[in-house]
Amino acid sequence: MSAPIPIDDPADPRLAPYTAMRERDLIGRQGRFIVEGAVTLRLLLSRAARFRAESILVAPERWPGLADAFADLPEPPPVYAAAKAVMSAVAGFPIHRGVLAVGIRGAEPEAAALVPPGPAPALVLGLAGLTNHDNVGGLFRNAAAFGADAVLLDAETCDPLYRKAIRVSAGAALITPFARLPRGADWLALAEHLGLVPLALSPGGGETLADLPPLPRALLLVGTEGPGLPGGLMARARTLRIPMAAGFDSLNVATAGAIALHHLARLPRRG
């Protein structure tokens, strides 16, 4: 790939998608999202990515370390080079790492399209009412680490393509398939429709995780750290708990999810 296109003027219209970044984190970007940092940029450009990069914006000194990521792309996106001071002026806050990209969301898939049909094994993570971007990002990272087939989000759960969620996910939000359920969707009816055993992870769960037998097709449901999963759901699902020491606050929800995903994953063991 040839050298990046230099831009000196923060008002250059090609940089418009990068302007007022924090304000637009809140109001949305009309089908676009922002990626920060080299690790996540490489995932956005990789074959594993589910999204197309619209453009890249890098500080000139970062380009030599990134050029190889563009080498095999049949239709590379435009790469703009601007000094960090210009990047910061456009974004509205200091851009220390000097690596940004704009991705295109595209059409959102249906949940059913992401889950391998039975009797093939399937491991799906369901996020119920998770409004913290750190937790959602962490859960995507853990879902990717344990090879989950998909992540399903209820209407209340926050956006995995929010800038900070992508960063905390170490880019997993760009490669792990996810779908948003309609408001008021019934997790248990969905699990039945998809042929998945619904498992509700909660400090008040009935079965101990370590005693759970192998399940070839599972939907692991996690909720917010405070209220947890809704009572109606807990009453109808198979509920799981992770034994913890008495007298201490429970685990972070992303950590609890990782422990359960590790138990449920069917990953090859070496040796």
Place this chain on the structure above:
Amino acid sequence: MSAPIPIDDPADPRLAPYTAMRERDLIGRQGRFIVEGAVTLRLLLSRAARFRAESILVAPERWPGLADAFADLPEPPPVYAAAKAVMSAVAGFPIHRGVLAVGIRGAEPEAAALVPPGPAPALVLGLAGLTNHDNVGGLFRNAAAFGADAVLLDAETCDPLYRKAIRVSAGAALITPFARLPRGADWLALAEHLGLVPLALSPGGGETLADLPPLPRALLLVGTEGPGLPGGLMARARTLRIPMAAGFDSLNVATAGAIALHHLARLPRRG
């Protein structure tokens, strides 16, 4: 306990330990540390705490919700009440939650004093070269959740009583015993001296965690996410890996530690 002592003047000498909070996070506090927020304050005042509170500083509107935490204390620390604007002026940045405390570090214990002598069971977490406060805080939270007896820190690992580390630990840094090893200390010699099986957790480990048999006395060693544990240590310890999906960055170190602690913990199972 009687009502808090009102203070209106940010220059009041009783508030001196709360001044220039961020600068002093970096330069140290002569044997003191800062606790933020109601959850961690309650742990600092609880019987489980390893440290004494020197004073408390709260916004007046927060006091009614906190007073019960002082009810059973034989020698309650002084509680100062100041408007959030005064608290923010003292601290040097906005104090949104309106709950601060100063704790006293006291004498640091020796590692050997914290580990139950054999043949009693023992689970000890060892942190090697962890310089990120989020990771250290998260690992303390997970050590507390799984009832680890102690956390040992090498000379390079950052301070668990740093303000942010306490917050991320959900206060676990205040109740989980920890000791700092001298510079250059040999983890494996220490494990042998304490009668603990040294386990090195690493993506390049030899044994799969799930296949590890029960170990009544273990020292679980975790290192930084980038370089990981030193090669010399890996060559001499029993090395463990958590199987992960191909092609994705490894788990966060605090998350990997949680999965291993869950496997090693001997917590009662209900039912």
